[in-house]
Amino acid sequence: MSENFHIEGSSYTCIKQGEGNAGDVSLFVWRKQCQSKLDPSRPPVLLVHGSSMSALPTYDLNVPGIPDYSFMDWLALQGFDVWTLDHEGYGRSTITQNNSDIACGAKDLEVVSDFILSKTQHKALNIYGMSSGALRSALFAVNFPERVAKLVLDGFVWTGEGSPTLSKRKEGAASFKESSRRPINHEFISNIFTRDKPGTTDPAVASACATAQLSYGSSVPTGSYLDMTTNLPLIDPQKLKSSTLIIRGEHDGIATVLDQLSFFEKINSTCKQFSILPNLAHVTPLGIHRNLLWNAVNNFFESA
Secondary structure, eight states: OOTTOOEEEEEEEEEEOOOTTOOOEEEEEEEEEETTTOOTTSOOEEEEOOSSSOHHHHHSOOBTTBOOOOHHHHHHHTTOOEEEEOOTTSTTSOOOSSOOOHHHHHHHHHHHHHHHHHHHOOSOEEEEEETHHHHHHHHHHHHOGGGEEEEEEESOOSSOTTOHHHHHHGGGHHHHHHOSEEEOOHHHHHHHTTSSOTTSSOHHHHHHHHHHHHTTOSEEESHHHHHHHHSOOOOOGGGOOSEEEEEEESSOTTSOHHHHHHHHHHOOOSSEEEEEETTOOSOGGGSTTHHHHHHHHHHHHHOO
16 A cells, blocks of 8 residues: 555444344444545445455455455545444444344344435445345345445355355254354455365465454354355346446356356346456455455446
């Protein structure tokens, strides 16, 4: 990052009202801007994390000795007002007994989007969601189409048919039903980066991500795993009317190209794109060739 550009970070707390016997939940929200580059006419960008890693390890990672692994910093330097959040049960947000399933995540996005739009005076957001974050983002876009300017679904799964990752994950479905949380460790997180195609992520980056995530604790919610192994499909593409980019790394076992293309064909939008990025696996923002993703997202957000 050039020393001529200073990026400011600010944290916020959003309160999600509890339902039934549940108490209120504090949601951690993180914002980054580069004032010398900021274009306030552009919609803010909201980045939505996946099942096993919270917001900052995914989108604002600092890797000792290796620069430029923060997707947030890069987008800020393109002129965007960039936001992300920890979903209920993740990172710095309230840890609850809720399993934080996809519907819960979409509710988080409802609360956080309302907060961001009130802060920025915009009417809609550009949203990027990865893996189960793509499912959360798509459900939110179906529920609140007026709040979504552009939508990027990365590592998105529709039916799950033919997915080697989900086929393996189904072996643990019973345990996902029994407990609202599942254990994680350094080996588990590192394996996310190697299970599809070793060599697509620098091992030092995978290690730094695991260390950052484990600083929040050794467990994460089970809800998105349960949804992705027993409840698919969760999204009706004919109800998705936002301008949408479906994007995937070349080596991604979470969903087949056929599954994603079948969904893409049925999206009810006149503005939709599909892109496969070479030499990237499931966690595209942290891959060696992450700039392919960053540029694809930026081009889509900037397109008419």
